[in-house]
Amino acid sequence: MLVGPGMAGLGSRAGERTSASAADYLHESILNPNAHVVEGYPAGVMPQNYADSLTEDQINDLVAYMLSL
Numbered sequence: 001m002l003v004g005p006g007m008a009g010l011g012s013r014a015g016e017r018t019s020a021s022a023a024d025y026l027h028e029s030i031l032n033p034n035a036h037v038v039e040g041y042p043a044g045v046m047p048q049n050y051a052d053s054l055t056e057d058q059i060n061d062l063v064a065y066m067l068s069l
């Protein structure tokens, strides 16, 4: 069972989720996960504290990785 949305194709899908760029959408979705909740999934499941537990470099690395998917 998948807890969250699959990541396959996320890099190309991310830019279509909102009017923001794919990178900005992914960045926001890590730091502020309830800003945009993917249809079909509940809000509040994503950890809400990545802004505190990850450095900006780590977040940017995650965004770069997800853009490559």
Ligand code: HEM
Pocket: 003, 004, 005, 006, 010, 013, 014, 017, 026, 029, 030, 033, 034, 036, 037, 038, 041, 042, 043, 044, 045, 046, 047, 062, 066
């Ligand atoms: C470093 C770890 C994580 C990253 C980088 C991450 C990133 C993301 C991103 C980018 C989305 C939006 C996906 C899309 O638009 O298709 C998302 C959604 C989601 N994630 Fe995570 N996630 C992480 C950890 C987790 C964990 C640990 C859980 C649950 C145990 C989780 C549960 C969810 C759920 C349920 C959604 C869909 C609802 C929503 O949009 O908030 N994530 N995640």
